Amino acid sequence: MTALHLEFDVAGNNFVSAGSASDEVKKTLKMLGVDAQFVRKVAIAMYEGEINMVIHAGGGKAAVDIYPDKIVIVLADHGPGIPDIELAMRDGYSTAPDAIRDLGFGAGMGLPNMKKYTDSMDIQSTVGKGTTVTMTVNFAA
Amino acid sequence: MKIKEIVELLDAKVYCGEDMMDVDLHSACASDMMSDVLAFVKDQALLISGLCNPQVIRTADMMDIKCIALVRGKRPTDDMIAIAREKGIALISSGHRMYSACGTLYAKGLQPGEITV
Numbered sequence: 001m002t003a004l005h006l007e008f009d010v011a012g013n014n015f016v017s018a019g020s021a022s023d024e025v026k027k028t029l030k031m032l033g034v035d036a037q038f039v040r041k042v043a044i045a046m047y048e049g050e051i052n053m054v055i056h057a058g059g060g061k062a063a064v065d066i067y068p069d070k071i072v073i074v075l076a077d078h079g080p081g082i083p084d085i086e087l088a089m090r091d092g093y094s095t096a097p098d099a100i101r102d103l104g105f106g107a108g109m110g111l112p113n114m115k116k117y118t119d120s121m122d123i124q125s126t127v128g129k130g131t132t133v134t135m136t137v138n139f140a141a
Numbered sequence: 142m143k144i145k146e147i148v149e150l151l152d153a154k155v156y157c158g159e160d161m162m163d164v165d166l167h168s169a170c171a172s173d174m175m176s177d178v179l180a181f182v183k184d185q186a187l188l189i190s191g192l193c194n195p196q197v198i199r200t201a202d203m204m205d206i207k208c209i210a211l212v213r214g215k216r217p218t219d220d221m222i223a224i225a226r227e228k229g230i231a232l233i234s235s236g237h238r239m240y241s242a243c244g245t246l247y248a249k250g251l252q253p254g255e256i257t258v
Contacts, residue, residue, distance in 0.1 A: 015196060019203070103192075103194055103196060104174055105174070109176035109177065113180055
């Protein structure tokens with residue numbers, strides 16, 4: 001049963017608004033009285049994913065389902081896709097251009113951080129078609 | 142360490158959060174790379190950064206960071222000040238370089254943050 005479903009359009013190449021979807025999710029979870037440490041994990045994982053969509057994919061869609069026992073975040077884009085997911089998951093590996101590094105991102109830690117802060121993460125990607133990342137964070141028992 | 146002590150030690154200018162000067166911070170992290178900051182989860186922290194764009198504020202907000210100290214005399218943009226004010230984050234700027242800002246605060250007892258997931 002879905003307790004709450006949220007959807008967001010993430011605009012590409014807009015660094016001022018980047019992070020606003022994660023901000024909304026964070027606010028919603030706080031309003032629901034969810035534990036602060038849990039909220040932070042979800043916010044960070046989603047924020048990294050949102051930034052990835054802005055940097056690499058020209059934006060996309062974020063769907064968040066909040067269940068009584070877990071939260072599921074699906075980030076879907078129609079960007080260039082990831083040719084080698086294993087390589088992309090490696091700490092420090094990044095294809096971000098220097099202009100993105102000047103903005104404080106592109107250190108090759110986005111995907112590893114997302115994995116670290118979630119209980120499961122699945123990446124489906126087709127080169128030339130896009131990427132869908134599904135992350136699940138379980139509420140502590 | 143209270144934010145007002147940080148302002149004093151770093152000879153910093155306060156851009157917003159004047160009402161937060163008595164907030165006590167227990168740890169700090171310093172980086173120009175936001176993903177480094179996002180690998181750090183800790184309450185009541187200070188973020189020291191030479192990066193000056195709205196994502197510094199967003200990143201700090203995701204982490205529940207209470208105060209951002211910009212170094213090397215960086216001046217925050219109006220956008221940054223507006224987001225920081227909305228989020229309840231004190232935003233200060235110091236002429237110190239990153240190394241001396243960190244050294245100064247560390248020597249006065251502000252602890253580095255540990256990564257706790």
